[in-house]
Amino acid sequence: MRKLLFQSLFRSPFTEPAPSADDAAVTELATSLGRAARRRLGRSLSIREVDAGSCNGCELEIHALNNAYYDVERFGLRFVASPRHADVLMVTGPVTRNMREALKLTYDAVPGPKWVVAVGDCGRDGGCFAGSYAVVGGVAEVIPVDLHIPGCPPTPTAMLQGLLALLERVDSAASG
Amino acid sequence: MPSLIDRILEGREIRQRSPWPRAEVGAHLWRFVANELAQGRLGLLGLWGEPSMVHMAIMDGDTAEIAIVSLDCPDRVYPSVGVHHPPALRLERTARDLFGLVAEGLPDTRPWLDHDNWDVRFPLGERIDALPTSSPYRFLPVEGDSVHQIAVGPVHAGIIEPGHFRFTASGETVVRLEQRLGYVHKGIEGLMTGATLERAVELAGRVSGDSTVAYAYAFSKAAEAALGLVAPDRAVWLRALLAELERLANHLGDIGAICNDASFALMHAHTSVLRETVLRAANTAFGHRLMRDVIVPGGVARDINDSGREAIHAALDNIRLRFPALVELYDNTASLQDRTVDTGVLKPALARQYAAGGYIGRASGRSFDARRTLACPPYDDLRFDVPVLTEGDVSARVWIRVREVEQSLSLIDQILDRLPEGALRAQVRPRKEAREGMVQEGMAITEGFRGDVLVWLRLRDDRIERCHLRDPSWFQWPLLEAAIEGNIVADFPLCNKSFNCSYSGVDL
Numbered sequence: 001m002r003k004l005l006f007q008s009l010f011r012s013p014f015t016e017p018a019p020s021a022d023d024a025a026v027t028e029l030a031t032s033l034g035r036a037a038r039r040r041l042g043r044s045l046s047i048r049e050v051d052a053g054s055c056n057g058c059e060l061e062i063h064a065l066n067n068a069y070y071d072v073e074r075f076g077l078r079f080v081a082s083p084r085h086a087d088v089l090m091v092t093g094p095v096t097r098n099m100r101e102a103l104k105l106t107y108d109a110v111p112g113p114k115w116v117v118a119v120g121d122c123g124r125d126g127g128c129f130a131g132s133y134a135v136v137g138g139v140a141e142v143i144p145v146d147l148h149i150p151g152c153p154p155t156p157t158a159m160l161q162g163l164l165a166l167l168e169r170v171d172s173a174a175s176g
Numbered sequence: 177m178p179s180l181i182d183r184i185l186e187g188r189e190i191r192q193r194s195p196w197p198r199a200e201v202g203a204h205l206w207r208f209v210a211n212e213l214a215q216g217r218l219g220l221l222g223l224w225g226e227p228s229m230v231h232m233a234i235m236d237g238d239t240a241e242i243a244i245v246s247l248d249c250p251d252r253v254y255p256s257v258g259v260h261h262p263p264a265l266r267l268e269r270t271a272r273d274l275f276g277l278v279a280e281g282l283p284d285t286r287p288w289l290d291h292d293n294w295d296v297r298f299p300l301g302e303r304i305d306a307l308p309t310s311s312p313y314r315f316l317p318v319e320g321d322s323v324h325q326i327a328v329g330p331v332h333a334g335i336i337e338p339g340h341f342r343f344t345a346s347g348e349t350v351v352r353l354e355q356r357l358g359y360v361h362k363g364i365e366g367l368m369t370g371a372t373l374e375r376a377v378e379l380a381g382r383v384s385g386d387s388t389v390a391y392a393y394a395f396s397k398a399a400e401a402a403l404g405l406v407a408p409d410r411a412v413w414l415r416a417l418l419a420e421l422e423r424l425a426n427h428l429g430d431i432g433a434i435c436n437d438a439s440f441a442l443m444h445a446h447t448s449v450l451r452e453t454v455l456r457a458a459n460t461a462f463g464h465r466l467m468r469d470v471i472v473p474g475g476v477a478r479d480i481n482d483s484g485r486e487a488i489h490a491a492l493d494n495i496r497l498r499f500p501a502l503v504e505l506y507d508n509t510a511s512l513q514d515r516t517v518d519t520g521v522l523k524p525a526l527a528r529q530y531a532a533g534g535y536i537g538r539a540s541g542r543s544f545d546a547r548r549t550l551a552c553p554p555y556d557d558l559r560f561d562v563p564v565l566t567e568g569d570v571s572a573r574v575w576i577r578v579r580e581v582e583q584s585l586s587l588i589d590q591i592l593d594r595l596p597e598g599a600l601r602a603q604v605r606p607r608k609e610a611r612e613g614m615v616q617e618g619m620a621i622t623e624g625f626r627g628d629v630l631v632w633l634r635l636r637d638d639r640i641e642r643c644h645l646r647d648p649s650w651f652q653w654p655l656l657e658a659a660i661e662g663n664i665v666a667d668f669p670l671c672n673k674s675f676n677c678s679y680s681g682v683d684l
Contacts, residue, residue, distance in 0.1 A: 001442065001505055001508075001509060003501070004442065004446070004501060004502075004505060005442075014449050049335045050331055050338075051335075051336070051337050051338050051360070052338075053359075053360045053362055054337075054360070054385070054680065055382045055383065055384060055385040055388075055680045056337055056384060056385035056386055056678070056679070056680050057382070057385025057386070057388065057466060057468070058385070059335050059336065059337065059385070060385055060386055060429075060466065061465070062335050063335055063429075063448075064448075064451075064452060064455070066448070067445075067448035067449060067451070067452050068445060068448065068449050068452075069449065069452050079335060081333035081334070082333070083331075093360065094362060096359065096360055096361055096362055097291075097293035097294055098289075098291045098293050098358055098359045098360070098361055099330065099338060099359050099360065100293065101293075102330045102331050102338065102359070105331075106331050128367075128375075128378055128379060128382060129362045129363070129364070129367065129382075131367070132362055132363035132364075132366055132367050133294050133295065133296055133299045133363050133366060134294055134299070134361050134362055134363035134366070135362055135363065152382075152468065153385070153466070155465065
């Protein structure tokens with residue numbers, strides 16, 4: 001283990017450097033996410049993830065946000081274990097009828113102010129599962145949604161970009 | 177001497193043979209099969225319903241012969257298999273919830289998928305109105321001095337799927353775990369009914385997100401078996417490439433995540449990086465990080481080009497460079513081994529009884545691997561080992577994954593070296609003799625990273641009349657209840673992650 005840790009001291013980090021200037025969207029994301037988050041939420045935004053019926057594909061990519069390449073915590077974004085610790089609910093899946101109540105209870109447990117991000121095509125309108133006897137539909141059918149991030153599943157970069165858009169809305173609502 | 181399956185099928189009309197025989201049997205023979213399952217002479221691959229019929233897929237473990245037996249039950253009652261052979265219990269509860277089929281003698285008649293939240297009962301059978309009031313789910317009673325219960329879920333603390341775990345503990349020790357699943361039931365088999373092949377393969381690829389390749393693979397092969405369609409060679413090899421990339425990415429993720437649940441975050445950080453390199457290579461090669469919607473009935477939807485090959489080779493080189501040090505780290509860290517060795521032991525007899533597949537079965541002495549046992553192309557033409565251990569603990573499940581990572585690296589190299597040229601997709605065309613009302617059946621089993629995925633379907637006029645998708649976790653989840661017994665509550669996440677069963681795959 002010592003050897004591995006020692007190597008890490010000298011090897012350049014996996015974490016991708018602040019994106020190059022020509023990568024406009026991602027650069028904007030890295031800088032303004034930091035600024036907006038700091039101003040509004042004191043450098044941190046706590047996210048609670050809820051799978052309300054997904055196939056688990058979105059969860060895999062949300063996990064990837066935590067790997068060394070994306071290192072979501074450097075932006076002040078952190079996944080927490082309890083809705084009571086959260087500012088944001090990230091909800092995946094078409095909401096199944098069997099998860100509707102649990103989702104509602106989880107939302108109610110998040111202290112205000114709070115925001116909801118619906119992740120994936122299913123979170124928008126039920127996606128390819130819409131119309132089933134067992135599915136309610138998109139997340140907005142059950143709790144108010146502030147932002148949809150499309151994709152099946154969305155890439156980690158798309159999710160970072162979506163979280164930025166949310167922060168800007170949060171920020172403008174606070175100053176407006 | 178005729179095999180057991182031959183004897184069961186003897187004299188029966190074979191309804192379909194694509195590629196395994198299906199025969200309708202009477203209640204007497206159905207009970208005989210249930211008894212053979214209970215005696216361990218056959219393994220249960222699946223049990224599923226139709227509005228007035230119940231099917232059972234069985235395998236002779238010694239000869240790898242597979243068959244489906246079907247029992248017509250116009251009054252929607254059939255003799256329970258679960259009463260003799262517990263692996264069928266949840267399957268029979270599911271057939272009741274979805275089709276209203278009653279397994280006579282079933283010792284556990286509580287609903288499984290139906291949580292009283294749908295507007296209907298028996299949504300895939302003869303529908304009736306939902307019950308006016310929902311009744312609370314009765315967990316199995318546990319009696320004893322100073323036992324207490326811990327209820328967890330359906331919303332869990334991590335970024336994982338929902339399900340409910342009811343622990344009964346005595347101090348720190350788990351006396352009993354009872355699972356209650358069904359929270360992410362989306363009604364996929366209902367959506368399948370009447371779907372075109374394009375729509376159906378899209379749904380199949382969304383049964384369990386981490387196994388999207390394995391499901392699209394199994395579905396497409398089942399559809400091809402029904403249609404008498406042969407995928408071109410290049411597609412056959414590309415499918416195996418996709419399957420091995422999926423296995424590689426998932427195993428790398430799991431190895432780190434298991435260690436992370438033993439609070440050893442360093443391993444998780446490193447294997448997450450390796451997993452990411454595989455996903456990025458997959459994205460370059462196939463245009464999607466999870467390789468979704470690439471496998472389709474008839475072949476594959478897209479080809480690999482030189483930059484795709486290079487990306488995959490680069491990812492493999494990187495893993496070959498870094499993975500051995502991580503394996504050594506796992507092997508040499510006593511504090512980590514202290515958590516994983518002898519924890520969550522699954523006895524080989526149970527793995528055998530449940531015909532448990534994947535790393536769970538292979539860490540407990542059951543050598544079944546669909547790639548080897550069923551030897552479908554191109555795996556019959558590739559060199560690889562199927563690692564098997566008998567310890568059955570968390571550590572053994574880690575080691576099986578480590579060895580399978582190594583095997584997948586080798587398989588991917590072999591496939592890229594020998595990838596045949598040619599067409600990507602055979603045209604899905606109605607057969608020459610096609611006529612209105614034509615019925616075609618097919619079944620396929622593929623080896624996903626988690627174990628064997630089974631898909632059975634029947635087409636009528638080229639649309640899905642009935643499709644059943646059986647996740648490997650049907651026969652793995654119940655074993656977690658057994659493996660956790662006597663362990664401390666704090667080791668549950670570790671045991672659970674070492675199983676890494678699918679919720680969405682079994683909830684459907």
